[in-house]
Amino acid sequence: MSKFWSPAIQSLVPYTPGEQPKIDGLIKLNTNENPYPPAPGVQQVIATFDAERLRLYPDPDCQALKQALATDQGLQPEQVFVGNGSDEVLALAFMAFLRQSQPLLLPQTSYSFYNVYIDLFGIEARHIPLHADFSINLDDYQGSNGGIIFANPNAPTGISVPLSEIHRLLERNTESVVIVDEAYVDFGAESATALVSEFPNLLVTQTFSKSHSLAGMRVGFAYGQAELIDGLERVKNSFNSYPLDMLAQLSAIAALEDQTYFNQCCQQIIATRDWTTTQLTALGFDVLPSHTNFVFASHPKVAGAELMQYLRDNRILVRHFTKPGIDNHLRITIGTETQMQALIDCLRNHPSL
Amino acid sequence: MSKFWSPAIQSLVPYTPGEQPKIDGLIKLNTNENPYPPAPGVQQVIATFDAERLRLYPDPDCQALKQALATDQGLQPEQVFVGNGSDEVLALAFMAFLRQSQPLLLPQTSYSFYNVYIDLFGIEARHIPLHADFSINLDDYQGSNGGIIFANPNAPTGISVPLSEIHRLLERNTESVVIVDEAYVDFGAESATALVSEFPNLLVTQTFSKSHSLAGMRVGFAYGQAELIDGLERVKNSFNSYPLDMLAQLSAIAALEDQTYFNQCCQQIIATRDWTTTQLTALGFDVLPSHTNFVFASHPKVAGAELMQYLRDNRILVRHFTKPGIDNHLRITIGTETQMQALIDCLRNHPSL
Known part of the structure; x- marks a missing residue:
């Protein structure tokens, strides 16, 4: 104090x-x-990097990385946001979408950083208990709300919800943003990225920290329709124009290339x-x-x-x-x-x- | 919209x-x-970096970099904050200190990002005109306020105020935080870092982007007494735990070493x-x-x-x-x-x- x-x-x-x-x-x-x-290409990118370039600012829009991420999912670069780890992406998404008059719905037990953002931005929240088997049932997420966020798979339980349940939620919940935090999705769950083109209120966040072995490099990203991504860009560009340095951008591209x-x-x-x-x-x-x-x-x-x-x-x-x-x-x-x-x-x- | x-x-x-x-x-x-x-040591650090380390998170507290910055100014690591460029440091400082009931005082013409933060965080502000010669006179910054921020040297004018004027301001303005944004100080102005030990409400922000040729690496920092730095850490750790990747931390240390x-x-x-x-x-x-x-x-x-x-x-x-x-x-x-x-x-x- x-x-x-x-x-x-x-x-x-x-x-x-x-x-x-x-x-x-x-x-x-x-x-x-x-x-x-990380993929051998990452070592290659770093070892051959000309440090003289560092005197210049990096691309604030991360266009090459966005293009690589868009191509990877058959989306457009305008449907991709990148940030300094998925925590920064989530923080900016809370600012951009979840400061609403209605309460945010989220699991009682999930990634604990959500509650820190709720405090930081003064957001009202309704926490929905997990079932006795620690699972999330999205049918519990009902009623008027200012947004919904959950991790899929959930943390720290590791349990995932099937894509069909997320689809049903999105068909029902059309008036607020639904954020699916997929930090761990590459280890066996179904990604909601397949639903981005269908639902204008869906934001899917992911990270290079886990499945791409780049925790030390700080790269997260999100997929959503252009209107949501534009909202994220406005907040990001009102906070810090260049959160990804040159080597972070290049390393992420190299990791993505080696499927x-x-x-x-x-x-x-x-x-x-x-x-x-x-x-x-x-x-x-x-x-x-x-x-x-x-x-x-x-x-x-x-x-x-x-x-x-x-x-x-x-x-x-x-x-x-x-x-x-x-x-x-x-x-x-x-x-x-x-x-x-x-x-x-x-x-x-x-x-x- | x-x-x-x-x-x-x-x-x-x-x-x-x-x-x-x-x-x-x-x-x-x-x-x-x-x-x-950047200094030759930066190229060396990058060229010899073992990319395997990137699978791990970086030090969220950037202890080695804080120690180097503290030593450089004869301060303690608890008096140093580091962030993803000085823009992020400023954004976090606005959140931590400047959301007050009294208005923020700042120059009418200065770094235009200040006004973006004012909008983003809903801060009331009183803009104080420059003099006809485009100079800032800190004697104009009077009256009750929720903080004072100015760039020294100022941007985009390039004009600096002498340290004696900042000292006079701090003697008079003891109840709110005074942020001196020294992004350009190394090119001939007097740093207020020398006053940090004397004034608990002084925060000095600087960057590796300009004088250390590391714009591409995104490293900014701030000096202040431990109570202010602790406030910044609380906000940073409520937003994004790891904003500086491993190579950014190592590069900044290497740049700092080559005086x-x-x-x-x-x-x-x-x-x-x-x-x-x-x-x-x-x-x-x-x-x-x-x-x-x-x-x-x-x-x-x-x-x-x-x-x-x-x-x-x-x-x-x-x-x-x-x-x-x-x-x-x-x-x-x-x-x-x-x-x-x-x-x-x-x-x-x-x-x-």
Whole structure:
């Protein structure tokens, strides 16, 4: 608290990102990073980059990257927005679309940054509980509203909703913006991007941080009809004209170009996820059905907080949330096969498992 | 306009950055970029970067960069904030400090992004005219207010105010935040960073884009006492946790380390600016006294808009603003000696000069 702060920020509770440890040798399964390096073309782009170009501003409109993303989905560049990670895309989308007189509808348990934006922008919200199996049922999202946002697959549960349910929601909810946050969609869920041309109020956000192994480069993006994208551009250009530096733009294009490598990495992570799920289940864990690069699991005999500390003591980082309802779960990122084997071996050695 | 946009953005007029031309061979003196490449260490950092690291998130707190910036000024890391260019730092500072019940005081003519932030965040503002010689007199900034912001040197005039005047302002104005935007300070003005330890309400913003030739990398920063920096961190961490990618952080550190190169570039630009001023004056221009890497000049015989178009037709880009009071001026970035010689030669060939 400070007399110099704006009144609106005195009570802000910022988002807490997962720990980025400064010590080496940890098995880091706490921030849903990809265990594989980015596509070889990214290394090539960086190694051959002429630093003299950095004296100039980057393209503020990221035209080449937008074109690549549009082509990838059979859309037009005017239907693509790019930002500094999907968090920035979401922050700008909250400003552009969700500051309305009616309340925003969102899941009671989802990506916790949504609630930070709700506070930051003074948005009224109605939180809709998950079902007992931790699933989202979009039929629950009814009534007049100033927007709807959910993650698909949801975080931290990992559970996805089928495209047919999203389609039904969009047919019913035509007067406010529906944001589908697809940060993890490439690990097995169905993308709503296929519905962008049909629904003018649909915005789909995605990121290069997870499935493209570019968390260190900060590139997120969104697909939507031109009118929505224009709204995002207006807010972005009223906040920061150039959020993506030259190398971020070039790296994302290089990652996008290598579809073969991308598919291999995603398939490997899916296979390792399925193996991990089987192993955890054999150890007595309840593991939610995941379409992401993490699993959300609890054990009937040992509390989540205790397991997290036990793993940490054994140099394995996983994420634990203290929020009621999910405070007995661990969110475990899918790493390499070797890393997951180490996780399972470590858990097997726990005296109560 | 769209029914899906938040009401608050329907009337937004975004900032218009200077043109980034897609054609080669232009002499680009329109966006105040440095004509010299970044320090050799930057090329080294990029060329040797292991792209595999990009699968991980960058340090959200940018600790190494903050330490380097703190050391550079004899401050503590808690007195340093870094952001994605100084525009993002300014946007976050407007959110953190300037959304107050009292009006913000700022120059009538200054960096035009300030007015975009005022609109975006719904801030009441009192614009204080420049004097007839285009100078800011801080003694005009009186009365109760919710903050004061000005650029020093001012843009697009290039004129600076002495540190003693800023000191006097801070002694008088103790109840609201004073932001001194020093994007151009390294080209000959006095930085208010020296006053940070004395005044808890002073925030000084700077950038790597101009004097460090890193416009393409997007790194800005601010100095202030820990309580102000903490306010900025809260807003930043409620908006986007990781706005600086790994290479941006490393490049800025490398640029900062090479003080010899930095001083050489700044001195060369100052020398070229003085030469350009002499030449323009000889051609009949009125040139304002600049402490920046640009000059702001008008000619009594030929309108600014006409001169801009004439130069553009001759493949030289300069910036012209249509705002009343400065619409007869050109803002001309200081390039290399060769580029400025070409500018002067071109103007000499104008039929009316």
